[in-house]
Amino acid sequence: MPEQTIWYLEMCDAGAHHARPLPDTLNVIECEIPQFALNRFLYALVGAPWQWSEKLEGDQSEWQAMVESDAHRTFVAYYRGAIAGYYELYRPDGRNVEILYFGMVAEFIGRGLGGGLLSHAIDQAWQWSGTERVWLHTCSLDHPAALANYQKRGFRLYDEEIAPC
Structure with missing residues (x-):
């Protein structure tokens, strides 16, 4: 059975953020x-390019309830009117913000937009009153530059696991 590596990263101080400017575009x-x-x-x-499919199958009522809760926020990035990427923040405990989903639309990958959008996500997470920690996870099925982008922005690896794909 094929396996994937899952990396868990965190930022426990807003000062650790090595921000990249959001492109004017x-x-x-x-x-x-x-x-x-x-x-x-x-x-x-x-x-789609990264095999995100599990949420699209079966009962979606829990996902819908989460999206509609006060603990969840969604941000969409537009480039000349087209959706270029998005991210979701989730903070059910009032302290730890998870960057739940983050990514660029395939046509916009490689244009130098991802680092700035990730910095925007990190800034929004820290600006959410009461935040003490920002965290996320990524895996070896994600874009090859994903882990490095998170680490360049100041996230540190705190756990790693091997799991079936």
């Missing part, structure tokens, strides 16, 4: 009114 807007169908669309659009 990228406009990031928070979806202040939750729309589960939009999150589902973004997940499929961004995740």
Whole structure:
């Protein structure tokens, strides 16, 4: 059975963030009114090349409840009116913000936009009142530059596991 490596990363101090500027060509807007169908669309659009599919199958009521909760925030990045990427922040305990999903649409990968969008996500996480820690996980099935991008922005690896694909 094929395996993947899953890496868990965290940032426990906003001062550890090595920010990259958001490109002037990228406009990031928070979806202040939750729309589960939009999150589902973004997940499929961004995740297709990276085998994000588990959320699209079966009962989605728990996912919908999470997206519609006060502990969840969604941001969409636009480039000249087209969706270029997105991210979701999730903080169910009021202290630890998970960058739940983060990614660029395939056509926008390699244009130097990802580092700036990730910095935007980190800034939004730290600006969320009460945040004490920002964390995420990625895996070996993700874009080959994903882990390095997270580490360049200041995340440190705190756990690693091998799991079936």
